[in-house]
Amino acid sequence: MKVGLVGLPGSGKSTVFGALTGLAVRTGYAGAGKSNIGVVKVPDPRVNALAEMYQPKKTTYAEIAFSDLGGGRASGLDRNALNAMREVDALCQVVRGFADAAGAPPNSIGEIGELETETILADLEITENRIARLEKDRSDARELDLLKRIREALEAERPLRALALEPQERRRLSGYAFLTAKPLLLVLNVAEAEIGSQPADVEEAAAKRGLGWVVLSAPVEMDIAQMAENEQQTFAESLGLPEPAKNRFIRAAYAITDLISMLTVGPDECRAWPVTRGTTAPRAAGKIHSDIERGFIRAEVTHWRDLIELGSEALCREAGKLRVEGRDYIVQDGDVVHFRFNV
Ligand SMILES: Nc1nc2c(ncn2[C@@H]2O[C@H](COP(=O)(O)OP(=O)(O)OP(=O)(O)O)[C@@H](O)[C@H]2O)c(=O)[nH]1
Ligand SMILES: [Mg+2]
Known part of the structure; x- marks a missing residue:
């Protein structure tokens, strides 16, 4: 399973990626448009508690791959950025919640809407091409019917993830790698001073779309990622957070990929195994x-x-x-x- 960090240029994708992986990545101008990939352990208090009890030789967490999809140029989400999204199983949109270097205030709702519109248009283009082909060669009437329903939803500006489809219809569509059918999680990247806030407008935008959302401050989380495990917890508590926000974010990203954790225990190893629901x-x-x-x-x-x-x-x-x-x-x-x- 691979989760892609997506979002408008400068929203903080590479900074979030650095916070998740603890890797030193290029952010800002030096990293503009560059992509990165890394594997991250899924923090799991259940595994911690079981390891505490069994004192095993080895403790193993589930893992999930994140890619910072870079892509997009200053102009916004270009075709490269959109194509890169097709390769991943789920999307996390990093939304800028801080004033940028030029002092421009956040435009969170605008960014959420922009990614939605661009991905709907990209899906619509694929749908229309395929419909035109099927209408010409009449090779698959059922698929044509299904695609017409898809087109109707997209034209009404409805992402496909919200569409009620039979499991077999979803399977039929999987080959198209529709962007708006991929699970999506919102990550509001706020300034340090805003840690702990829950902006009502973003909450409403997420609720309206049935999306999960997480608030974090990527540069702060990046600093936390550099600390030893036990210091991470203490530092988070000093900020009034029950644990580093990146931990909650990683678990939320894992959950949208439809993975659950099966646990095994013993004196040799306590382990979480990712298993599809x-x-x-x-x-x-x-x-x-x-x-x-x-x-x-x-x-x-x-x-x-x-x-x-x-x-x-x-x-x-x-x-x-x-x-x-x-x-x-x-x-x-x-x-x-x-x-x-x-x-
Ligand atoms: N003040 C503040 N600056 C941030 C925050 N997150 C990221 N930045 C800065 O914003 C700039 C852009 O962040 P990046 O992580 O490079 O953004 P990106 O989304 O990877 O950008 P592209 O790769 O160009 O699309 C960098 O200079 C970061 O240091 C934040 O929460 N607060
Ligand atoms: Mg970047």
Whole structure:
């Protein structure tokens, strides 16, 4: 899964990227239009708590790849920037919430609207080309019907992610890599003095579109990213934040890709495994090892909170908090799973 940081030039994409990855990236003029890619651990208090309890040799977090898509020139979102967005699974729009170097005040709502309009137009162009082709060769009437509905939504300025479609229709459309069908999260990048604020206009713009949003100050988060893990927490608290804002942001980005975390525990390793929502137990087991999927017998499942409260899997079993699940079980976020298998 790859998440793309998108947004207008100078909104702070590269600064946010630096904050997420802890990498020293070029921002401002030196980095204008440049793209970056990096893999980030998904901070997970559940894994921390379980590792505290098991004291394993190794603790492993889920990971997610972020790319700073750069692209766009001073003119705004050009074709390169839009094309780069097709390559990622989900989008995070960085919105400038600070006065820029020239002193221009933020125009958050304008930026959100601009990206929306540009992506709708890009999708509309693809749709119209395809409709013209299908009307000529009459090769696929069902697809033509579907695309006409798509065109209608786009012409009404409605992003496709909000459109009610059957799963099979979504699958049919996946090859088109429509930008407005990709999950989207808004990141309002505010000045340091505005940390902790929740601007009502952005809240309304997000709610109207059914989008999640996170407020952070990218340069501050970039400084935090350079600190040792334990100092990061203390520093965030001194700013009145329960944890670094980047942590909440990474978790929110992970969630929009439709990934959940299955947890495994033991003296060797405590680990979060990214699993697509709706995955059955044997397939989730296959993430760990193909032998476990092939020889799957059952999954013993506890909820991470019960495990922490009761102190061991054996005590969970006694308390009736350990479930035995079969092949059809759909793994849930926060399940601590122990697979029984034979090969
Ligand atoms: N005051 C202030 N400046 C910021 C903030 N975030 C980023 N900047 C500055 O704004 C400028 C642009 O930030 P970048 O991260 O390079 O923006 P970008 O979106 O990557 O820009 P392009 O790659 O040109 O599209 C840099 O000089 C940053 O230091 C912020 O929250 N407050
Ligand atoms: Mg940049």
